Amino acid sequence: MTTLQTEVLVIGxxxxxxxxxxxxxxxxxxxxxxxxxxxxxxxxxxFHGLLHSGGRYAVKDPHAATECIEENLILxxxxxxxxxxxxxxxxxxxxxxxxxxDRFLQGCKDTGVPAEEVDVAEVLKxxxxxxxxIKRAFTVPDANIDAWKCIWxxxxxxxxxxxxILTYHSVVALHRDGDAVTxxxxxxxxxxxxxxxEAGFTLSAAxxxxxxxxHMAGVEGVRVAPGKGIMIAMNHRLVNTVVNxxxxxxxxxxxxxxxxxSVIGTTDIRTAHPDEIPVTQEEVDQMLDDGETLVPxxxxxxxxxxxAGVRPLFEDVKTGDTESTRDIGRSHAVLDHLxxxxxxxxxxxxxxxxxxxRLMAQDMVDVMCRQLGEDRACRxxxxxxxxxxxxxxxxxxxxxxxxxxxxxxEQLVCECELxxxxxxxxxxxxxxxxNLDDIRRNLRLGMGPCQGGFCIYRATGMLHxxxxxxxxxxxxxxxxxxxxxxxxxxxxxxxxxxxxxRLDDWIYQGALDVEHAPATAPVGAAPPEVREAAAxxxxxxxx
Amino acid sequence: xxxxxxxxxxxxxxLVAAVRLAQSGARVLVLAKGVGxxxxxxxxxxxxxxxxxxxxxxxxxxxxxxxxxxxHPYGLVEVSGLEAAVEWFKEQTVSGxxxxxxxxxxxxxxxxLPTAVxxxxxxxxxPETMAAGDLRGGASLHIVGFRKLKDFHSALVxxxxxxxxxxxxxxxxxxxxxxxxxxxxxxxxxxxxxxxxDAAFRSAVVAQIVRRLxxxxxxxxxxVLGIKDPHGAWADLEHRLGRPVFEIPTLxxxxxxxxxxxxxxxxxxxxxxxxxxxxxxxxxxxxxGRLVGVRANLGRREVVHPADHVVLATGGFxxxxxxxxxxxxxxxxxxxxxxxxxxxxxxPRFTDSYFEEQPLSRAGIAVDRELRPVGPGGEPVYDxxxxxxxxxxGAVPWTEKSxxxxxxxxxxxxxxxxxxxxxxxxVTA
Numbered sequence: 012m013t014t015l016q017t018e019v020l021v022i023g024x025x026x027x028x029x030x031x032x033x034x035x036x037x038x039x040x041x042x043x044x045x046x047x048x049x050x051x052x053x054x055x056x057x058f059h060g061l062l063h064s065g066g067r068y069a070v071k072d073p074h075a076a077t078e079c080i081e082e083n084l085i086l087x088x089x090x091x092x093x094x095x096x097x098x099x100x101x102x103x104x105x106x107x108x109x110x111x112x113d114r115f116l117q118g119c120k121d122t123g124v125p126a127e128e129v130d131v132a133e134v135l136k137x138x139x140x141x142x143x144x145i146k147r148a149f150t151v152p153d154a155n156i157d158a159w160k161c162i163w164x165x166x167x168x169x170x171x172x173x174x175x176i177l178t179y180h181s182v183v184a185l186h187r188d189g190d191a192v193t194x195x196x197x198x199x200x201x202x203x204x205x206x207x208x209e210a211g212f213t214l215s216a217a218x219x220x221x222x223x224x225x226h227m228a229g230v231e232g233v234r235v236a237p238g239k240g241i242m243i244a245m246n247h248r249l250v251n252t253v254v255n256x257x258x259x260x261x262x263x264x265x266x267x268x269x270x271x272x273s274v275i276g277t278t279d280i281r282t283a284h285p286d287e288i289p290v291t292q293e294e295v296d297q298m299l300d301d302g303e304t305l306v307p308x309x310x311x312x313x314x315x316x317x318x319a320g321v322r323p324l325f326e327d328v329k330t331g332d333t334e335s336t337r338d339i340g341r342s343h344a345v346l347d348h349l350x351x352x353x354x355x356x357x358x359x360x361x362x363x364x365x366x367x368x369r370l371m372a373q374d375m376v377d378v379m380c381r382q383l384g385e386d387r388a389c390r391x392x393x394x395x396x397x398x399x400x401x402x403x404x405x406x407x408x409x410x411x412x413x414x415x416x417x418x419x420x421e422q423l424v425c426e427c428e429l430x431x432x433x434x435x436x437x438x439x440x441x442x443x444x445x446n447l448d449d450i451r452r453n454l455r456l457g458m459g460p461c462q463g464g465f466c467i468y469r470a471t472g473m474l475h476x477x478x479x480x481x482x483x484x485x486x487x488x489x490x491x492x493x494x495x496x497x498x499x500x501x502x503x504x505x506x507x508x509x510x511x512x513r514l515d516d517w518i519y520q521g522a523l524d525v526e527h528a529p530a531t532a533p534v535g536a537a538p539p540e541v542r543e544a545a546a547x548x549x550x551x552x553x554x
Numbered sequence: 555x556x557x558x559x560x561x562x563x564x565x566x567x568x569l570v571a572a573v574r575l576a577q578s579g580a581r582v583l584v585l586a587k588g589v590g591x592x593x594x595x596x597x598x599x600x601x602x603x604x605x606x607x608x609x610x611x612x613x614x615x616x617x618x619x620x621x622x623x624x625x626h627p628y629g630l631v632e633v634s635g636l637e638a639a640v641e642w643f644k645e646q647t648v649s650g651x652x653x654x655x656x657x658x659x660x661x662x663x664x665x666x667l668p669t670a671v672x673x674x675x676x677x678x679x680x681p682e683t684m685a686a687g688d689l690r691g692g693a694s695l696h697i698v699g700f701r702k703l704k705d706f707h708s709a710l711v712x713x714x715x716x717x718x719x720x721x722x723x724x725x726x727x728x729x730x731x732x733x734x735x736x737x738x739x740x741x742x743x744x745x746x747x748x749x750x751x752d753a754a755f756r757s758a759v760v761a762q763i764v765r766r767l768x769x770x771x772x773x774x775x776x777x778v779l780g781i782k783d784p785h786g787a788w789a790d791l792e793h794r795l796g797r798p799v800f801e802i803p804t805l806x807x808x809x810x811x812x813x814x815x816x817x818x819x820x821x822x823x824x825x826x827x828x829x830x831x832x833x834x835x836x837x838x839x840x841x842x843g844r845l846v847g848v849r850a851n852l853g854r855r856e857v858v859h860p861a862d863h864v865v866l867a868t869g870g871f872x873x874x875x876x877x878x879x880x881x882x883x884x885x886x887x888x889x890x891x892x893x894x895x896x897x898x899x900x901x902p903r904f905t906d907s908y909f910e911e912q913p914l915s916r917a918g919i920a921v922d923r924e925l926r927p928v929g930p931g932g933e934p935v936y937d938x939x940x941x942x943x944x945x946x947x948g949a950v951p952w953t954e955k956s957x958x959x960x961x962x963x964x965x966x967x968x969x970x971x972x973x974x975x976x977x978x979x980x981v982t983a
Binding site for chain 2: 310
């Protein structure tokens with residue numbers, strides 16, 4: 012069996028885990044990051060894309076609000092390329108109490124969140140689709156952040172400082188030596204092979220799955236309450252500014268424009284297990300009705316995709332169970348298992364939110380340094396991520412600008428997301444993945460209106476042509492992509508999106524007969540070079 | 555002006571009904587929002603490919619398929635009627651404006667044609683230009699793709715087709731040509747088809763591949779071998795390469811489908827029928843509850859077109875003939891007919907498994923034996939409306955590979971039924 016040695020093992024490839032790997036690598040620790048699937052495939056890749064200003068928490072959770080605005084400003088500096096500065100609005104719809112606006116303004120003032128009341132008529136000029144009957148409006152520095160782009164930039168940065176990233180590696184056991192955690196047994200999910208990691212320190216950033224990891228270490232009583240939230244991406248930017256309802260946080264009260272779509276979210280439903288988060292029809296209907304309140308005619312717009320994520324809400328056992336997970340604090344907690352359980356070399360991060368992932372990572376690595384007696388300062392407040400060196404924020408027209416330069420020289424594989432052939436082929440080679448869904452997260456392949464209707468056949472052919480897969484494996488990747496895509500579209504299939512889905516049925520089943528192509532399942536069918544890449548730690552590239 | 559029949563829709567079903575009626579002397583007007591499914595579908599006449607096992611002899615399998623799938627549109631036509639429709643369609647193509655471009659095959663046996671992912675798809679009646687792709691009993695193939703046509707990947711086709719179960723060994727190799735030289739890096743199927751209309755371009759293609767070919771290899775191209783004179787382009791390639799050549803359908807736009815549209819549109823014109831595109835039918839014109847015509851948007855005006863009969867062939871959800879709104883209500887968009895097979899509120903419309911049959915899959919317009927739309931209790935809605943093609947309830951055509959078979963059979967049948975009525979019989983007499 013292969014044994015890898017490292018100073019720090021990070022479990023979980025979400026924003027926090029990638030942030031921890033980046034932080035630890037910057038402080039000079041030899042680091043390995045593992046995730047049972049791809050980076051950002053769990054909670055971090057399943058949110059609405061909102062970089063909070065803190066306004067959302069200004070009344071209810073002042074501490075979180077202050078953390079958000081501080082981190083918001085830091086991320087604009089270090090991860091600018093992954094952030095679009097849309098600005099944000101809080102609006103009082105006809106269903107909301109306008110008096111809340113005063114509490115909101117006061118809360119923002121107390122917590123340091125820049126907020127200003129603005130003229131409703133001006134707001135409606137800027138966002139003409141907004142409900143014309145809104146009564147008050149406030150501006151805040153909300154923005155959007157591209158989850159996968161940011162996570163891969165963190166991973167890329169960490170790799171440049173010597174970190175190794177092992178995706179599709181699940182933790183099957185944690186090793187203990189007396190009162191210390193000394194590493195983990197991993198299983199390569201693509202090949203089934205197992206390997207050992209000997210680690211001086213193990214940092215669990217497993218989010219909603221952190222209780223399971225803690226349990227593996229023999230630690231009892233760590234509980235994470237998975238709170239399910241659903242989000243729906245709409246075909247257009249119905250608004251160009253993040254729009255929040257000016258009320259106490261509730262369901263369906265945020266509409267985030269991101270890339271070429273807008274995302275409405277979210278719900279908050281206690282769920283038994285973080286891997287079981289089905290989207291129900293009632294939730295979809297509720298989201299669409301909430302959308303109507305913000306943007307009349309929302310139901311007539313085209314819904315592209317729906318997904319659910321699980322918030323990793325740390326449960327304070329002392330307060331007992333609560334009906335609504337929304338009341339559990341969003342702030343994060345670092346569990347130092349030396350203090351808590353007398354166990355060395357093991358720290359768990361629970362709770363938290365996307366916007367504060369960097370702070371969470373810093374806190375976690377600080378705890379580790381304290382235990383190790385190391386005095387190494389955190390550098391993630393200043394150090395810019397790969398791709399963000401110039402400090403320029405992302406502009407919506409970016410891909411179009413690139414496209415215009417290469418119009419005569421580059422084939423366009425995905426018309427919806429403006430992805431060129433060489434960009435796709437480079438990503439396939441560098442990621443070393445045969446999974447089209449991995450490529451989707453990297454490049455946004457197949458995320459536009461046709462949901463892969465045209466580009467996924469092309470990508471399959473290109474995956475085969477560059478030698479990454481034989482015919483049956485490529486067809487298997489295609490079949491698997493279609494199935495994965497279906498999970499995110501069937502609950503919102505109505506109107507033009509149903510029409511699109513049926514056209515795709517005609518293409519893939521009626522014309523290509525993919526269901527009868529010689530196809531092998533993609534997982535486990537990765538060719539040798541992919542397995543090697545996975546074993547060595549994937550070469551990572553910012554998408 | 556009053557017409558004997560208004561046909562709504564310009565897909566296979568609508569055009570077949572319209573041409574058949576016009577050829578019998580009826581005054582026919584076709585109204586459509588735009589061009590139809592022909593431009594999207596491969597336009598092979600797939601009669602029945604899976605049920606759910608692969609079907610070798612579709613004519614023989616139809617009766618059992620109808621029995622196993624109550625309410626299936628094939629239950630509305632006799633096998634002999636479908637055979638007659640096929641023969642009629644073949645005659646239209648071979649004698650049409652693209653003749654001798656022809657369709658070959660019959661209900662007796664399905665061919666197994668390679669698809670663009672290298673599956674072997676059962677098709678009964680196909681363009682002659684595709685027939686040599688038949689894999690039954692094994693084959694030796696050379697698949698040729700074009701770098702500029704991203705919608706067709708020859709190596710993928712060759713790799714997979716050589717692993718299909720077709721009753722004999724399949725050997726396949728592939729080539730990718732960087733032709734036409736220069737110009738745009740992206741060509742769609744139609745643009746490449748225009749190049750194939752040019753003999754000089756065909757010469758360049760032949761020059762690049764002729765020396766690579768094995769003695770027994772048949773040569774497969776994407777289905778883009780000409781749009782003006784496809785038979786000429788295909789025959790020329792066969793002649794120069796000295797071996798069978800065939801086309802493989804791929805992603806839209808569909809060049810073979812455009813050929814079918816051109817053929818049937820010209821047949822309609824020759825028979826005195828009219829066709830108006832950009833004319834969306836928005837409702838029936840009624841007098842005392844009886845349908846006496848249709849209302850259509852022509853530009854910004856709503857125009858009433860009187861007619862004795864109407865054939866509704868607007869397609870299913872894919873074509874926009876049917877629509878489901880966000881409150882999960884289904885609507886037939888042209889005449890407001892009741893939609894059957896839609897799960898009740900609260901019932902699932904889809905499952906989470908893509909390749910399973912979905913509860914909504916068979917939704918459409920239910921009809922009586924005369925193809926007249928019926929309500930939930932089986933009562934006819936209008937006695938002078940017939941429904942044909944993908945608008946009909948009861949089939950999962952993309953799964954069972956029956957789309958153009960159903961459209962041809964029911965479009966043809968709708969015309970026959972109208973011709974049997976007295977009003978049109980007087981005209982034809």
